[in-house]
Amino acid sequence: MMDIPGLLLAGLNALIEYVSAHVLTCLVPAFFIAGAMSALLPKERITQYLGQNVPKYKAYPLAVMGGLLLAVCSCTILPLFAGIKKKGAGIGPALAFLYTAPATNILAITFTGSVLGWDFALARIVLSVTFAILIGIIISKLFGEDGEEERNMVSAVNGVEEQNNKGMPFLRRHRLVIFFVLLISILIVGTRVEGSLRYAGICVLVVLLAVLSKLYFSREEIREWLSETWIFTKKIFPLLLIGIFIAGVLTAALPENFLADHLGSNTVSANLIAVLFGVFMYFPTLVEVPMAKMFLSLGMAKGPLLAYLLADPVISLASILVVRKIIGDKRTIAYVLLITVFTTLSGLIYGVFQT
Numbered sequence: 001m002m003d004i005p006g007l008l009l010a011g012l013n014a015l016i017e018y019v020s021a022h023v024l025t026c027l028v029p030a031f032f033i034a035g036a037m038s039a040l041l042p043k044e045r046i047t048q049y050l051g052q053n054v055p056k057y058k059a060y061p062l063a064v065m066g067g068l069l070l071a072v073c074s075c076t077i078l079p080l081f082a083g084i085k086k087k088g089a090g091i092g093p094a095l096a097f098l099y100t101a102p103a104t105n106i107l108a109i110t111f112t113g114s115v116l117g118w119d120f121a122l123a124r125i126v127l128s129v130t131f132a133i134l135i136g137i138i139i140s141k142l143f144g145e146d147g148e149e150e151r152n153m154v155s156a157v158n159g160v161e162e163q164n165n166k167g168m169p170f171l172r173r174h175r176l177v178i179f180f181v182l183l184i185s186i187l188i189v190g191t192r193v194e195g196s197l198r199y200a201g202i203c204v205l206v207v208l209l210a211v212l213s214k215l216y217f218s219r220e221e222i223r224e225w226l227s228e229t230w231i232f233t234k235k236i237f238p239l240l241l242i243g244i245f246i247a248g249v250l251t252a253a254l255p256e257n258f259l260a261d262h263l264g265s266n267t268v269s270a271n272l273i274a275v276l277f278g279v280f281m282y283f284p285t286l287v288e289v290p291m292a293k294m295f296l297s298l299g300m301a302k303g304p305l306l307a308y309l310l311a312d313p314v315i316s317l318a319s320i321l322v323v324r325k326i327i328g329d330k331r332t333i334a335y336v337l338l339i340t341v342f343t344t345l346s347g348l349i350y351g352v353f354q355t
Contacts, residue, residue, distance in 0.1 A: 007249045014248025015241060025190030025198065027237070030079045033183045035229025037083030040176060040221060050097075052090035052140075060133045063093035067100025067132070075240050077101045078322045079232050085326060092140035095335065096132040098323070102313040103128035111289045112309070116296070124309055127346050131310070135338045143331050175216040182209045236322050243318025250280045250317075263295075266303035266351030271344045274304035278312030279320075288312040303351020310343040 048054070049062050067077075081098040085091075102108075104125045113121035171178065182205055189201040213222055255261075263270045263277075278288070292309055296302070315336065324332040 007252055010252030011245040011248035014251065015245045018244045019241075025202070026187070027075065027079075027240075029183065029187040029190055030077070031233050031236075032225075032229050033180070033187065034079035034083035034232045035225050035227075036180065036183060037080070038086050038228040038232070039224040040179070040217075041087055050084060050089035050093040052092075054090065054093075056092075056137065059090060059093040060096050060136060063089075063096040063136070064100045064104075064129055064132055067097045068104055075244075075316065075318050075322075078236055078240075078319060078326075081323075082232055082236065082326050090140060091143070091327065091331065092136035094136075095139060095327075096136040099132035099135060099314055099339075100129065103132070103310065108289070108313065115289050115293050116309075120306060120309065123306055123346075123350055127310060127342075128314075131339070131342045131346075134342070135335065138338060139331055139334050142334060171212070172216055175212065179209070179212060179217075182212065235325060239321040239325065240318045243316060243321050246317050260299045263300045263304045266301045266348065266354075268344070268348060270301060270304045271307040271347035271351070272340070274300070274308040274347060275311040275340055275343045278308045279315055279317065301351055302354040303347040303349075305347075306350045307343045307347025310346060311339060315339055 050059050077098055080101075081094060084097060085094045089097075109121050109125050112124055186202055186205045186209070189198060189205065193201055217225075262273050288309060291312075292305055295308070296305055300308075320332065320336060323335065327335075
């Protein structure tokens with residue numbers, strides 16, 4: 001059994017590893033995107049597509065499609081989730097978006113297929129999309145909308161005065177689209193491009209973003225954007241650090257032969273342990289795939305392995321702390337329990353067909 005100083009050191013190492021690898025190029029752009037969503041996007045655009053009164057056949061597919069395009073982990077998606085929720089998205093579509101991005105983004109599915117096989121990849125995408133929609137619908141039916149974010153939200157974009165017709169009408173007309181394309185491009189380059197090309201690409205995109213902001217956005221809009229970004233950062237970042245530290249401690253505390261002893265068969269307990277293991281053993285998106293490959297080689301059964309794959313990218317101690325702050329205790333408990341039940345049952349059923 002590792003002593004207390006050793007456990008604390010493990011938590012500190014996990015924290016340092018996360019901050020050095022993900023904060024600058026991954027989490028920081030996500031906070032800026034969330035701040036822009038809150039400050040610049042017209043509320044009526046969000047509520048038009050994801051609002052609580054939008055028909056489910058429109059809102060949920062759009063929420064899922066938005067998540068499919070973002071290859072981010074369960075922590076990086078949190079500022080974006082908070083942003084669309086604050087702008088008036090219904091709790092159901094917002095949770096579907098929160099679930100989909102880390103679980104079923106295009107890169108994660110492709111990587112899963114190439115490393116573990118396309119049977120795992122197909123099961124992962126079908127089940128994750130299904131879970132995202134079902135969880136959103138169930139929670140929205142059970143708890144409804146509290147409306148607090150919508151009542152307190154103030155849109156900054158509606159007060160912008162129209163500029164004169166000089167310059168480049170196309171850029172002015174599509175300034176928000178170009179603005180968000182640049183922000184999302186910074187996030188993608190920061191998380192997916194390696195080496196010196198990553199930083200060169202980020203620098204170019206940041207310069208383009210600065211020029212666009214200077215020419216086509218007012219000082220008040222920029223001030224509101226930066227203010228909302230800081231609000232999200234203060235609200236979310238400390239909780240992420242606490243959760244990651246705790247996850248590092250728990251990881252070090254697990255017995256060495258834990259996986260081989262408990263997850264080598266397709267039982268209810270094995271699948272449940274795999275799900276809980278995925279929650280405590282936080283890995284950034286895509287890292288769960290090589291970890292799963294290693295677990296498979298160490299004797300983990302395929303059912304528990306799929307349960308782990310379905311749970312690990314979606315939920316972690318850090319994300320639970322933040323989601324609770326955004327949607328409240330009851331909805332968060334329901335969200336965690338539904339994920340645990342669905343992923344455990346899925347692993348159990350999948351394992352039956354693999355034996």
